[in-house]
Amino acid sequence: MNYIEHVGKYFMMLGQVFKAPQKFRVFWEALFREIEQLGIKSIGIISFISFFIGGVIALQTALNISDPLIPKMLIGFATKRSIILEFAPTFCSIILAGKVGSYITSSIGSMRVTEQIDALEIMGVNSLNYLVLPKIIATIFFYPFLIILGMFLGIFGGWVAGIATGMFFEADYIKGIQYDFNSYLIFYAIVKTIVFAFIIATVPAYHGYYVRGGSLGVGKASTQSVVWTIVVIVIANYFLTQMLLT
Template sequence: MSLLYHIGRYFMLLGEVFSKPERLSIYWKRTVEEMDLLGVKSLGIVSLLSLFMGAVITIQTKTNIDSPLIPQYVVGFTVRQSTILEFSPTIISLILAGKVGSTIAAEIGSMRVREQIDALDIMGVNSAGYLILPKIIATALINPFLIIISMFLSIFGGWLAGTLSGIISSSDYITGVQYDFDPYIVTYALIKTVVFAVIIATVSAYQGYYTTGGTREVGISSTKAVVYSDVVILIANYLLTQLLLL
């Protein structure tokens, strides 16, 4: 019952979020600010993770398929496929759920317990729309760019680790990266990214918006935001993979 209650309330909140905005110009200004806060400021952690992720995939692939029957370029091929199909869109989204999701829940939750959301409501402002819609649009617009950067950096990290440690030649790696490339996998990854971005923004905002109590409860909402966003992302990942790849 509790789960159904939350699902129902979540969709009712989304109904409020997508109702007509008071002033479009204000919403757009807020969206740009959120793109900076939630997207651009996540670039550092995304870059760092992606570089090391690619490096580790390269080393692990090489050590696990060390057979003369398997061509060397398979390492580059594996890094590209696993990065584009899964690691960048899913793992980076899970990381962003931690960073961005907790920020969203804490910000909105603090506003709730400090009566700032009540103040918006009393003024006649659609508080759900004003606070949440710019975050949804911002993450849906900026996360695909973050994931594309992550893809490049992961593949580059793999090349760097492979060539610097001498486990694979640069030409073999690049051959593997270019081998049998189907652009659809990028489309698939970006569709997943946008869906995951919407999940992160809405699930976290839901947790923050319905916070009751004080600062301790804001912390609990932040944790719940990360956990539930991750769970919903994993379920959506499975469903989207079946839908788009089978």
């Protein structure tokens, strides 16, 4: 199957996802289960990485500003912009693509190879709606909060790094954070996050739903889904940056 056929099959899958919804009670229970699995359980890894990457960005910026004529407030400004524009929405989404994408593919793929999906369809259940739609809604609504948390912790991590190492003063860093604040950049990051969340939920679901080859096929599909999810995120990031920032 070539790439065009895969894309066509992917959009056909999406058409079934938003068709014939299940009973509200069943959907509600599935949604909260996915919020816990895909969102709440990802808070720890995003918090940890955001904090330390923010510190690394601040320290590297401080090390590269050696000219005494350059104001030290640029350390806080550069850290803030780097985290809001790229690190929080894009890099955190790539991390989530690896963690969440493999989980989605393996969970749906396991149901496919054990014929649980076939059993759902025999009972008249729209399996794609039942399995995929709660994941889409959970990621789209929860991940913006997760990325905002990553922004805050990244900037805070830069502040802690400066205080711990003494490479820059607290007042200069805070002044840089406050300098030229543009709320549109937050909007830009949230829009990217929503698009990436949709990709993280649907691309791995596609690979898991159409998996073949038993347990070995599930493992292979999990690897492929992570790779393709990251590729699609990087391509989408390019076009979103073109549309929203130029």
